[in-house]
Amino acid sequence: xxxxxxxxxxxxxxxxxxxxxxxxxxxxxxxxxxxxxxxxxxxxxxxxxxxxxxxxxxxxxxxxxxxxxxxxxxxxxxxxxxxxxxxxxxxxxxxxxxxxxxxxxxxxxxxxxxxxxxxxxxxxxxxxxxxxxxxxxxxxxxxxxxxxxxxxxxxxxxxxxxxxxxxxxxxxxxxxxxxxxxxxxxxxxxxxxxxxxxxxxxxxxxxxxxxxxxxxxxxxxxxxxxxxxxxxxxxxxxxxxxxxxxxxxxxxxxxxxxxxxxxxxxxxxxxxxxxxxxxxxxxxxxxxxxxxxxxxxxxxxxxxxxx
Amino acid sequence: xxxxxxxxxxxxxxxxxxxxxxxxxxxxxxxxxxxxxxxxxxxxxxxxxxxxxxxxxxxxxxxxxxxxxxxxxxxxxxxxxxxxxxxxxxxxxxxxxxxxxxxxxxxxxxxxxxxxxxxxxxxxxxxxxxxxxxxxxxxxxxxxxxxxxxxxxxxxxxxxxxxxxxxxxxxxxxxxxxxxxxxxxxxxxxxxxxxxxxxxxxxxxxxxxxxxxxxxxxxxxxxxxxxxxxxxxxxxxxxxxxxxxxxxxxxxxxxxxxxxxxxxxxxxxxxxxx
Numbered sequence: 268x269x270x271x272x273x274x275x276x277x278x279x280x281x282x283x284x285x286x287x288x289x290x291x292x293x294x295x296x297x298x299x300x301x302x303x304x305x306x307x308x309x310x311x312x313x314x315x316x317x318x319x320x321x322x323x324x325x326x327x328x329x330x331x332x333x334x335x336x337x338x339x340x341x342x343x344x345x346x347x348x349x350x351x352x353x354x355x356x357x358x359x360x361x362x363x364x365x366x367x368x369x370x371x372x373x374x375x376x377x378x379x380x381x382x383x384x385x386x387x388x389x390x391x392x393x394x395x396x397x398x399x400x401x402x403x404x405x406x407x408x409x410x411x412x413x414x415x416x417x418x419x420x421x422x423x424x425x426x427x428x429x430x431x432x433x434x435x436x437x438x439x440x441x442x443x444x445x446x447x448x449x450x451x452x453x454x455x456x457x458x459x460x461x462x463x464x465x466x467x468x469x470x471x472x473x474x475x476x477x478x479x480x481x482x483x484x485x486x487x488x489x490x491x492x493x494x495x496x497x498x499x500x501x502x503x504x505x506x507x508x509x510x511x512x513x514x515x516x517x518x519x520x521x522x523x524x525x526x527x528x529x530x531x532x533x534x535x536x537x538x539x540x541x542x543x544x545x546x547x548x549x550x551x552x553x554x555x556x557x558x559x560x561x562x563x564x565x566x567x568x569x570x571x572x573x574x
Numbered sequence: 575x576x577x578x579x580x581x582x583x584x585x586x587x588x589x590x591x592x593x594x595x596x597x598x599x600x601x602x603x604x605x606x607x608x609x610x611x612x613x614x615x616x617x618x619x620x621x622x623x624x625x626x627x628x629x630x631x632x633x634x635x636x637x638x639x640x641x642x643x644x645x646x647x648x649x650x651x652x653x654x655x656x657x658x659x660x661x662x663x664x665x666x667x668x669x670x671x672x673x674x675x676x677x678x679x680x681x682x683x684x685x686x687x688x689x690x691x692x693x694x695x696x697x698x699x700x701x702x703x704x705x706x707x708x709x710x711x712x713x714x715x716x717x718x719x720x721x722x723x724x725x726x727x728x729x730x731x732x733x734x735x736x737x738x739x740x741x742x743x744x745x746x747x748x749x750x751x752x753x754x755x756x757x758x759x760x761x762x763x764x765x766x767x768x769x770x771x772x773x774x775x776x777x778x779x780x781x782x783x784x785x786x787x788x789x790x791x792x793x794x795x796x797x798x799x800x801x802x803x804x805x806x807x808x809x810x811x812x813x814x815x816x817x818x819x820x821x822x823x824x825x826x827x828x829x830x831x832x833x834x835x836x837x838x839x840x841x842x843x844x845x846x847x848x
Contacts, residue, residue, distance in 0.1 A: 292751060293672030300663035300722050301678070307719025308685050311696035318696065325699070371592060374585030389834055390593050393600065396830045397823040398780035398798035404805065404819045405599045408606060408812060415602050418617030453596060457838065481581065510689035513782040517801060531691035535787065538695045548695045555692035562687050 318548035325544045336549035346550060349528045350557070352440060353509045356529070359444025360451060360508035365500050367448075368455030373481075373489055376463045388460075391453030399450065403517030406446045407433060410518075433519050439526040446514050451507065455500050462496035463489065498569030502562050509558050530554045607632075607817035614812055625813070632817035636804055637793055642825070644710060645779060645796045651714040653774045656721045657767060663722075664729020665759060669736060679730065685723035690783050693720075701788055712788035713796070717778060725770060732766035733759070769840035772833055779826055797822040 319336050323329035340346050378384050394402060409415050410432040417429035432442040470488050479487075490497075512531035515521060521528040521536075530550060538547030598618070608624040609615035611631065632638075667675045667682075693716075701712040736759065744754040778796065785799030792803030801819060808815035830837055 289670055289751075290672040290674075293666040293670040293675065296662040296666035296670070297675075297678060299659040300682075300726050303659060303715075303719040304682065304685065304722040304726075305719075307697070307700075307716040308688065308693065308722070311693045311700055311716075312688070314700070315693060315696040318699075367592070371585070371588055374581060375589050377582065378585075387589060387593060388838060389831070390596055392830070392834075392838060393827070394596060396776065396826050397600075398782060398801065398826070400780075400782045400798050400801040401819045401823050402599070404801060404815065405603050408816065409599055409602055411812075413614060413616045415598065415618040449596070449599065452592065456592070481578075506687065506689065510691050512691055513798075516782070516786070517805065531689070531783070534691050534694065538698070539787070544695060544699075551692040551695055555688055558687055558689055 315548045315551055318545050319552050321545045323544045324542045329545070332545065336546045337553070339546055340550050340553050345525060345528070346530075346533060348525055349530050349533045352527060353511065353529045355440055356444050356447060356508040356511060357505055359441065360447040360511075361501055361504040363445075363448040364451035364455040364504060365497065367452045368459045368500070369489075369493075371456045372459035372463050373485060376460065388457050391456055393453070394450045395454050399513035400517045402446055402450055403514040406442075406449070406514075407518045410442055433527075434523055436523055436526050439519055439523055443515060443519060443527050446518065447508065447511065450514075451504055455504075458496055458500060459493060462493045466492035494569060498565055502565050505561055505565070506558055509554070509561065603816045603820055607813055607820055609813045611811050611813045628813050628817040629821060632804075632808070632814050633821060635807060635814065636800075636818045636821070638818075638821055640793050641795070641797050641800050641822075644794050648710050648713055648717075648785075648796055649775060649778045651710070652717045652721070652778045653771060656718050656725050656774055657771060659718075660722065660725030660729050660770070661760075661763065661767060663726045664731075665733050665755065665763075667726065668730035668733030669741065669759065679727075682723045682726045685720075686727065688723075690720060694783060694787055697784070698787055707788060708790045708794070710789065710794055713781070713784045716784060716788075717781065721774060721777070725774070728770055729763070729766060732763055736762060769836060772829070772837050772840050775829065776826060797825075 318329075320331060320333060321329040322332045322335070375384075375387075411417075412429075412431040416432060420426065420429050430438065432438045466488065470492075471484065474484050474488060510531055511529050512535070515527055515529055515532050519527045521532050531554075534547050534550050534554070537543050537550065602618050605618060605620055606615045607628055608621045608626065609628075610621075610623075610625055611628050615621075666672060667679050697716050698707070701707040701716075704711075704715075706712040706715065740758060741754055744758055749757070780798045781796050782798045782801075785795035786802060789795045789799070792800045795803075801822065804815055804818040804822075808818060
């Protein structure tokens with residue numbers, strides 16, 4: 268008994284020293300990543316917050332204006348309109364792709380893993396691989412007066428509604444939104460299909476034997492089984508909708524008029540074309556807070572339903 | 575599995591519709607690219623006399639060699655550095671779990687939702703102050719930082735699942751920390767690292783906002799960022815614009831087709847973890 272006590276003390280001291288050494292090593296290993304993150308994310312974020320309180324044209328003297336820039340963000344109809352547009356885009360970036368993905372994944376879940384399924388996955392994934400800027404270029408050509416969309420409408424006898432879709436005030440925003448649906452539907456379908464694959468098939472057999480139709484099956488088994496995947500997809504696609512830039516930049520440049528103006532494009536214009544750095548920085552901060560305000564409740568909801 | 579016949583048929587039909595809709599814009603780019611360069615093509619129609627020479631013209635007019643070189647340079651700077659520092663940090667946060675690692679993890683995770691657009695104004699003036707503005711470094715440094723939240727989170731998720739007994743056994747055998755890391759941890763982490771490599775490659779190659787804002791000369795950007803230059807260059811010719819855009823997306827598609835299994839797996843896991 269006494270011998271163990273005596274021999275334990277130095278061993279514990281040694282263990283503590285080892286733990287301290289491990290702490291030090293850990294911090295040394297994190298240091299480079301932390302440095303890159305602090306230097307090029309945290310620091311710019313801090314300077315962005317600082318700029319947002321000043322009136323500054325980027326070269327001259329900056330004047331402190333307090334919360335004026337934020338007041339402009341929330342009162343200027345242009346800026347508010349851009350925020351509104353980005354929320355409209357959620358319908359096309361989130362609701363359509365996730366909805367289509369759910370329908371498709373539910374209907375093809377019984378497909379056997381073979382060449383056809385794998386080829387389908389590959390094709391559905393293609394839009395995810397090409398740059399969004401290229402998608403914007405491809406689709407502006409699709410939507411042109413002489414483009415494929417009008418041509419196909421003509422084939423099915425709908426000449427009456429043909430138009431240059433991106434140049435029309437009423438259709439430009441939905442048309443741009445559908446580019447987002449095109450990009451994201453494949454990702455949603457493939458992810459949801461993988462999720463359905465993890466649901467216990469005996470649940471499906473049980474409910475079918477119980478005489479349930481496809482709707483009850485969908486509500487009581489498929490939806491609850493996919494809630495983690497759904498939370499992820501909604502988060503990803505909402506962020507994509509609120510921070511669209513590439514697609515708009517190469518397709519409409521925010522036009523016609525302000526019909527497709529979004530926050531990302533406005534930040535770029537206000538900051539670099541109009542040289543109102545303070546306002547652009549404030550808009551950037553508001554945009555970040557908006558994304559957080561939309562995304563955090565989704566995460567909270569999915570966590571809560573996990574328990 | 576019990577499924578009704580109608581369900582199967584409706585499912586197949588919808589799948590085919592989705593596949594066709596996915597492919598049309600891409601095929602439309604190809605069919606437009608093959609039309610005579612001096613004429614405006616009409617919709618979806620296969621040209622009677624495909625002008626493959628358009629690709630050669632677009633390649634030369636668009637300075638594609640220089641662009642690919644510039645993109646490759648940016649990728650070769652961003653991806654390896656991000657991989658190394660994220661793996662080390664992921665090992666520290668997931669494997670060593672030293673004091674303070676939970677707080678650090680939260681600091682990194684918070685960065686996951688920051689849109690690049692929110693930081694672009696300060697990044698511009700930071701690059702100006704550092705003297706990197708209008709060089710590839712203006713994109714390289716911020717991208718490494720901006721990729722850290724996801725990359726660290728990703729690598730930590732791997733290391734946190736490695737059984738602790740493994741490293742304890744190695745320590746008992748008298749292995750030093752770095753020996754344990756290189757001989758045991760690193761080989762086990764290879765699948766996670768290669769998935770991250772694919773993701774970082776595609777995200778860098780397709781990066782648009784940073785190069786457009788931070789590098790004035792389009793020829794020093796990534797290929798995606800140079801697409802705006804193509805739009806100006808081929809303003810008068812839809813066939814050449816489409817040919818140029820196709821040339822630019824081909825490398826990414828090739829990488830995808832080569833590694834598609836790992837790729838889809840990586841993107842799906844990345845989505846769930848992120």
